[in-house]
């Protein structure tokens with residue numbers, strides 16, 4: 207057989223059918239329906255509330271790709287299908303969690319679709335989702351009740367892993383900063399409260415308020431209410447683009463700025479500074495994701511504008527926001543720690559010591 211022409215290879219490399227069919231199967235729970243006893247396209251379609259004719263096409267295509275196998279026919283001549291070992295991980299109960307990563311309507315699966323508009327990212331540096339919806343990823347997954355159960359599942363998973371080491375060198379936030387003179391901390395975009403709870407447990411004199419968007423803040427509030435720090439931790443629904451709770455001693459910004467352009471990052475820093483007032487400070491604990499590999503860089507950049515700002519770039523943002531660096535904590539490959547202070551209160555220590 208003649209070797210394929212370069213154009214044929216090119217079209218085959220760029221073809222979207224296989225990934226789209228697998229993601230459609232994940233979204234429509236095809237594997238779950240087959241595992242639960244459906245065998246024909248009609249039975250799968252009925253359970254998936256889909257069209258039988260196109261479900262049949264999907265199942266036949268998945269059989270071609272090796273995720274399903276045809277197991278004969280019914281007396282009426284309908285094809286029967288079953289999962290192969292390659293298709294098994296698409297079941298919701300598979301420990302790999304593959305279906306969650308692949309279904310188009312999950313947080314992870316949905317954000318992967320931004321790769322389809324990589325041209326937009328390469329042209330502008332913006333996440334491709336912005337080209338589609340005009341809104342941020344976080345607004346979408348927090349403003350839509352369809353994602354509330356996913357956040358609840360994440361909260362359950364976080365509870366199951368409670369007590370383990372914190373990700374991305376976040377232990378440094380808890381141990382490397384001098385919390386002794388701090389009474390109130392606001393965790394800005396504090397997610398499900400993992401870091402804030404670790405902080406309050408380690409420093410029993412601290413009180414914490416977590417601010418996050420709706421779906422997340424509600425889960426964090428429920429976690430706090432059932433925890434040993436219930437009397438010192440609160441979670442409030444809010445946006446860091448709106449006024450934040452005033453007057454805390456420290457505004458913690460952990461792993462937030464990577465998701466935002468320079469202009470938005472400066473807005474977030476300014477908002478924290480405004481809430482910090484004349485005596486408060488900001489603890490910027492930004493993460494740096496490894497982007498040396500082009501595949502990793504393209505994936506990350508299609509979803510977030512700045513996955514790995516350098517310390518110098520973070521300090522430049524702080525300067526743009528009118529903040530002074532009053533402490534430099536240990537900078538690991540994954541995490542930077544900077545204390546930032548509005549100018550009128552700068553110089554608590556009278557100098558900028560470099561530690562770590």
Ligand SMILES: C[S@@+](CC[C@H](N)C(=O)[O-])C[C@H]1O[C@@H](n2cnc3c(N)ncnc32)[C@H](O)[C@@H]1O
Nearest residue numbers: 344395396397418419422444445446447460461
């Ligand atoms: C990458 S997570 C970081 C979570 C946490 N600070 C940490 O270090 O693990 C980003 C967080 O920012 C929150 N977020 C996004 N946009 C927000 C906004 N406008 N206002 C408040 N929180 C927001 C998200 O819901 C999410 O919890």
